[in-house]
Amino acid sequence: MPQVSAFIKEFESMNHDLKDWQMKFATRAIHAGEEPDFLNGFGDVVSPVHFSSTFARASASEPTRGYDYSRTANPTRSALESKLASLEDARHGLAFSSGLAAETTVLLSLLEKGDHVVAGEDLYGGTRRLLTGVFARFGIHTTFTDITDAENVKKSITERTRLVWIESPSNPLLKVCDIRAISEFASAAGALTVVDNTFMSPYLQHPLALGADVVLHSTTKYVAGHSDVVGGAVMLSDDELHARLRYHQNAAGGIPSPFDCFLIMRGAKTLELRMRRHCHNAMEIASLIEGRREVKRVFYPGLESHPQHELARKQATGSGGMVSFELKGGGEASRRMLKRLKLFSLAESLGGVESLIEVPALMTHASVPEAERKRIGIGEGLVRASVGIEDISDLKDDITGALDSLSTF
């Protein structure tokens, strides 16, 4: 193909390697992992989707450019993994088929029978189920504690503690914990800190810079952002930990399809724009709800009334798109309100462009035992909203109309 080789010659001298350039977040979200490949490709500005499950070798002794079989590595997944690492300012990124596949791989990679985990008490229900319903069967025990007081983490650490697992803000009560203080306690005890950064997204918070060892995301949420793909990610900078995770990613096999990698990459390109709008809309909704008499309490780190408002401001560059609130009328009121909403869809999940709303006690956190839910403060009157990026006046009208219907409570 003479034309192609002429192009290759022309571009060979150009430096298209963007790795050494300290680009800003929005630029990296678009370009990282997707530099046009003039030498081996056609200069695609978007990473091609490599559907092949296996790669032919030019010679039996080595794989073609490092790719052999797509469970182990796939060029589209590599592009996504480079982008994910860049977004969290990490040396390494790994992509998984779901947030829970990422969590499972982290736990399998870093723990042995008899090890102990300290975790936040209002984690995502699925994470709690994984720890208590699956890993406990293999002799790995977890102590759940209120991590808004870092001292509680210190008190819960035993000589067998290998991991401290936290979310900040937490799900669904939006409690904020001090990532730096907790990471220091963990590190002093020889344990690693894993931060589930799903609620903040890599745009608003960088746990690695605050001392955490591993960052995890359900990319299903803000990173992909369009409620059309399920995925997970782990980002970290330690080479040895990365090698262990890479080994278990291949050994356990919870990898995303090349097309899912493409969708997550496409979504991630607009992360900054979307997060700015999520933060703006959520703050408006939280303020509106806080002023309503039907509401007992609002949980949003951006409100001055939030108990860890100052810490949240210090630790992250925005308060995110999640708002929880407790209705005075309990379960009956939450059911009535949800029926009246027109734009907020009654659905699990979060972080998409469209607004969603749910009752954690009946939906995302139904797997948490009832007594434990009550103790933590997750009753049927608690509602969790994922505020989308629609026009804010429409969202406010929708919430106002639904709250007006509670006038009898």
Ligand SMILES: Cc1ncc(COP(=O)(O)O)c(C=O)c1O
């Ligand atoms: C904070 C958090 N972490 C992890 C997960 C699990 O991710 P996935 O549903 O992609 O497996 C979820 C799911 O809702 C979540 O909200």
